[in-house]
Amino acid sequence: MTGPIDPVALAADLIRCASVTPADAGAQDVLTAALEAQGFTVHRFTSGEAPHGPVENMIAIRGQGAPHFAFAGHSDVVPAGQGWTAGAFEPEIRGDLLYGRGAVDMKGAIAAFIAATERVQDHAGTLSLLITGDEEGPALYGTRAIIDWLDARGIRPDMVLVGEPTSDKRLGDTIKIGRRGSINAWITVPGTQGHVAYPHLADNPVARLVRILDRLQRWHLDDGNAWFQPSNLEITDIEVASGATNIIPGSAGARLNIRFNDVQQGAALEAEIRRIVAEEAPRGTVEALISGEAFLTAPGALSSLMSDAIRGVTGVDAEYSTTGGTSDARFLSQIAPTVEFGLCNATMHKLDEAVAVEDLRVLADIYEAVLRKALRP
Incomplete structure (x- = not known):
């Protein structure tokens, strides 16, 4: 890529990778290239064996010291299923929507965050991305293995943002502060x-x-x-x-x-x-x-940071929620305060999964605002 990262284009590049759990299909190669160009040190490893592995995992780190802000996500997707209007792994913009498996859950959010990290390179402390290829599967060899990797090196984030699609009716209306x-x-x-x-x-x-x-x-x-x-x-x-x-x-x-x-x-x-x-x-x-297990990150510094950024960019007052299914936040919450925030979830796991192009760009703006507040020099 040349010039500023366009989250829409990066999301499309990721969608082209048919990374159905536990396959990677080149998705983390795309991420590695984008992050190394920004000065991140990227660590990659595989974990587990068939039938639920091997799983590709990556940890990208830039900066050092406190505070340590981590973004967590997954590059794997659920199977496409039959009946798509066009190819599930052939990204296409029709009208104001980008279509493709993973557009919402959650390649779009990863792309938006990487666009944001490119804009915020003069940050204090440590910025990391924790990306697994085993969230949509049994979650045996993904985020748990990443946490083990961090523990073995004495690395602990101070706060974690998981980019799951939490928004309900409009981008920014819901932050997950816990899960059952x-x-x-x-x-x-x-x-x-x-x-x-x-x-x-x-x-x-x-x-x-x-x-x-x-x-x-x-x-x-x-x-x-x-x-x-x-x-x-x-x-x-x-x-x-x-x-x-x-x-x-x-x-x-x-x-x-x-x-x-x-x-x-x-x-x-x-x-x-x-x-x-x-x-x-x-x-x-x-x-x-x-x-x-159920977890709750009680409203405090991290949730306020998120809600302030959302309000500043969109004018929306986010609701704190614990509804929905499980996510890898259940593991990450054991090592640091963790919240989830991302795109609208109406089409995740559905045929013709799609994200509003404008939402991808606004999400990148929100993530940028979060980073500027969390890692202010």
């Missing part, structure tokens, strides 16, 4: 297969599974609090593989997910699920996966 945690659980209740006409020769597991699910559905988790909505448990799958109408099944299973607030802890929720299953089906088993 998530736990998935798979319940299996064994029985003894047999003929429905001879139930005394079989052991039907369905009734026990139904009792378990009834108790789980009636479980009052909490009422929420000032920043979080009540935790909720949802049964997402029930499987009974009998194969015929006259067979008592040999096993029955179910899957559930709990999205929980900071009143709860994942381990305690898992323990309660196991207790209920053990009481209703002593031979039943539970497999659980805690994707992340």
